[in-house]
Structures are given as C-alpha cells and as structure tokens.
Amino acid sequence: MIPLSWVLVSAALLFGLGLYGALARTNAVRILIAIELMLNAVNLNLVGFSRYLSPHDVTGQVFALFVITVAAAEAAVGLAIILMIVRQRDVSDVDRINLLKW
C-alpha cells in the first residue's frame, strides 16, 4: 500500500521543479510547459486526497478533471498569444516582451 505522504512529497517536488522552470527560464513556451507541470502536481495532490481522505466519493477526481479542462484552455490561449507575439515581434524571450502596445 502506498502511503499518502509519498504522493504528497512527489507532488511537492514536481511543483518545485515546475516553479523553478517558470521562474528561471525566459522562453515563453518553456514557461507555459513549466506551468503545465505545476498543474499536474496539483492534480496529483487532488487525486491522492480523494483516494485517502474520502474514499467513498470522487469529488477530488472531478476537481482534477476541471483542472485539466482549464489547463487545456489556458494552453490553447497562451500558445496563441505567444504565436502572435513571435509573428509580430520575432521574440519569444519574456525579458524582451515588455511593451503593452507597439
């Protein structure tokens, strides 16, 4: 039997890695990927809590499903925005995307 703490610790490590990636890298696409990693860590926590703390209903899994839905929408819109910026300005480095209007 898997202890709940194993799930929680590996999710925390995954979230930490995603956080490091989102803060340390400057490429917009890689920041989006790191955010997806963090959302995955959140889903791991939700599924773990659902399995151990309330084994007779699936509320945690339904929440994880909604998180996946929002993550998909976020990826679509985010990548579309990045595509537009790259097409207009030819940069994908977030340190150089510093104007609201050009």
Place this chain on the structure above:
Amino acid sequence: MTGLQIAFLALSAVMLFAAWKVVTSDIIVHAALWMVLSFVAVAGIFLTLHAEFLFAVQLLVYAGAITALVIFAIMLSDIRELRGEGEPAGAGLGRRVRRLVSRRLGLAPAAVAVGFAAVMYSVYRATPWPGLPPGDPAPSTLAIGRELFGTYVVPFELASIVLLVAMVGAIVLTLREGGREKEEKRP
C-alpha cells in the same frame, strides 16, 4: 514492499527526472518531448491510485492534445531558444558556475522552489494522515459520470463554455489576414 509501491516509486522517479530535463535541457523541442514522458508517468501514478478515468483523460488531453499544441506552436512559429541565449558566455565549468550565481537563472529561483518544497514537506510531516481505507475501491468511472451530470452539472456546462471560448479566442488571435495580402501581391 509490494509491487504497487515499487511501481509508484519507479513512476515517480521517471516523472521527476523528466520534469528536471524539461527545466534544464537546452533545446526547446527536447523539453517538449520530456514533458510528454512526465505526463505519461503522472498518468501511471493516477493508475496506481485507482483513478482509471483520470488516467485515460491525462493520456488523451495532456500527452495527446496539449503536447500536439506545444509542438505545433514551436514548429509553426520558428521559436528558437538559442543555446546560451541570455546566459553567461563561455563553456564548461566556468559557464556553469557563472550561470549558478547569476541573478536571473541561478540561485534566486532555485531558492524559491526548494523553499516551497521544504515548507510543504514540513507541513506534511507535521500532519497526521489516515491510513489507506481497506479494500480496493469500486471502479471510479461510473461514479465520476454520476457526479458530473448530477452534483456538478453546472460547472460541467461552464467548463464546456470555457473550452469553446478558448477555442474561438485562439482562432481569432492567430487568424492571419492572408487573403488580403495575396490579393495585394498579385498585380
């Protein structure tokens, strides 16, 4: 140690290694491919936690759809992450050391990430967790369907609206006014 525990530890190790490579690899397409491995490992962990429906959704949405989106975006837009762009010059150990102490790429984000993981770990250590409920749970797919179309029917419909809006928004954002350009170039 049971087989389930070994499977969990192996999947967790694969997931964390792939996530590490996502963050550190120099080439962005490699990062996207490592991301796929990480997503598949997370799907396997869902399976060890008896969340079969989420296993399938994770494979379809993350390992399928989001991966395809990311790779299409990279290929379509010629997003380059040049090796060493925004990083200290030089090669080998000296570059690594300079990269480690640079403000943007090195210690500060790592400190934030490690600090976060340490805080979560101490919280988890201090909390008494209940043991695993006995017995295997019933298959969760049926229960998820009942919950989605019963208790959570309004959020479910809202989620479909969010997806529709995101889809329309993405199309509108990336719409190239190509027809007009072609007509202008023709004469």
